[in-house]
Amino acid sequence: MLADQYGLPLTTSVPEARDAYVSGIDHILAATFGASDAFAAAVAADPGFALGHVGLARARMYDTDMPGAQKAMATARDCATQLTQREAAHLTVFELLLQGRISETRRAVQDHVADYPRDVLVAQICTNIFGLIGMSGEPGRESLQLAYTTQLFDALGEDWWIMSVHGQALCEVGQLDEAMSMMERSLALNNVNANASHFKAHTLYEQGAGEAGRAYLADWIADYDERSVLHGHLSWHRALWALEQEDEAELWGIYGDAIAPAASHSMPVNVLTDAAALLYRAEIAGLDVAPELWSDLSDYASRFFPNPGMSFADIHSALAYAMAGDGDRLATLAETQSGFAADLVRPVARTWGAIARQDWTAALQYLTPTMADHARLGGSRAQRDLLELTYLNLLLKSGHAEEAHRTIMARRPVFSHAAPVAGFA
Incomplete structure (x- = not known):
């Protein structure tokens, strides 16, 4: 029986299928282009290779081709004969994920990893900023993420992928020297690993x-x-x-x-959140943002996130709606009960609405309670600086300059001397 790059047996006897499957996994772990093509080549070489079809489903999820992902999983199930126990459990995890059964998927991943920590395509579902732990909305999720990646690092050791995601978890809890060491070791083994390059950028940002x-x-x-x-x-x-x-x-x-x-x-969640955060951070830094940029982003948000439920996306959708003057869609998010952190989405959405009206006092009143635990909304520290810098800006706009300086020193000292906010010095 052939094995993958982590030594796990695969139910295929075709070396070309195995080699293409290994390539597909590497593309997903390194966030490089080509995973779908690699997994497609794997199942073309061996149409009965169940895990090849599962890999193709995962790659199509990243391509935001959900019909294609569902089709690949259905084919994987049809091929699921004579699988090893590990492969059968692997397939079940991805069926749960594609069905949107998030809590069950997370439990299944963690149970599976306890038995098969080298099954990285399953393990990576709960790593990273947008993994099932990172987007759980749970208090203390950053520490939970670190505990999870520590478990994997103990099993995998000097592996370029686990060092990159473990380094990310270290960075998010403030262990910056350890994080940078992990990134440098990861990149030394595989410099095309975009996850390591990404998290090295995060660590440099935090420094x-x-x-x-x-x-x-x-x-x-x-x-x-x-x-x-x-x-x-x-x-x-x-x-x-x-x-x-x-x-x-x-x-x-x-x-x-x-x-x-x-x-x-x-992926749409990155397109929305990156664009909204950059546009508003440019505004509070004192730059002019063309109104059509907000209009385009508001349209994008309504198309890809029409229903509340993904809280991190929801606060950025609300920002786009507020800045574009789309009051009806903003109102929906200001009252939402859906999502892992809906209790925080509501006041943040109202904050954006008040800012659009230039009612700085109301905006500050809405935003202040959310600052205690906005990590529950999801995203990295760098991404949540959208809220930190907005809070700083609102303090300045409301005439609380001394409090603004004390606050940024306490909450985000990396900005204490040069925050990119107009009027801060």
Whole structure:
């Protein structure tokens, strides 16, 4: 019986199918373009290779081709004869995921990983910012993420993939030196690993090393296929550093080429959240944002996230609706009961509405209670700086300059000397 790159047996006797399957896994772990083609080649070489079809389903999920993912999973189930116990459980996990049974999927992943920690295609479902732990809405989710990746790191050791996602978890709890060490070790083993490049950028951001980060990403991204899932988000990091360093031409050039809905090849949640956050962070930094950019983003949000439920996306949809003057859609989010952190979505949506009316006092009143635990909304610290910097801006707008300086020093000291907010010095 053939095995994958982690030594796990595969129910296929065709070396070409195995090799293409291994390539597909590497593409997913490194967030590089080509996973769908690789898994398609695997099942073309062996049409009865059940896990090849599961891999194809996973790749199509990243391509936002849900009908294609469902079709691939149905084929995988039809081929599911004489599988090993590990393969059968692997298939079941992805069936639960595609059915949207998120709590059950998370339990199944964690049970599976306890027995098969080297089954990385399953393990990665609960890693990363947008994994099932990261988007759970649970208090303390960042510590839970670190505990999970620590378990995997103990099993996998000097593996380029686990070092990158473990480093991300370390970064989000403030262990920046350890995180950077993990990223450097990961990149030394596989420099095309976009997850490691991404989380190295996060660590540099948290360290306040904007010039180094901007130079690093500009160099690294030059060889990264723009169709890859993280290209738009890495471009967002570059644009934020351009904003901080007052390079408006580069900011808007990157936005138009790689972040705007018409340009990005990222997953919809990244397109929406990156674009909304960048546009508003540009506004509070004192730049003029063309109204049509907000209108385009509002239309995108209503098309891809028509119903509340993904709280991190919901707060960014609400921002786009407020800035575009789409009051009806904003009102829906201001009253929503749906989603893992709906209790926080409601006041944040009302905050954006008050900001659009330039009612700074009301906006501050809405936003203040959410600041205690906005990590439940999801996203990284860098992404949640949208709220931190908005809060700072509202304090300044409301005449509380001294409190603004004390607050940023306590909450986000990385910005204590040079926050990208107009009027802060």
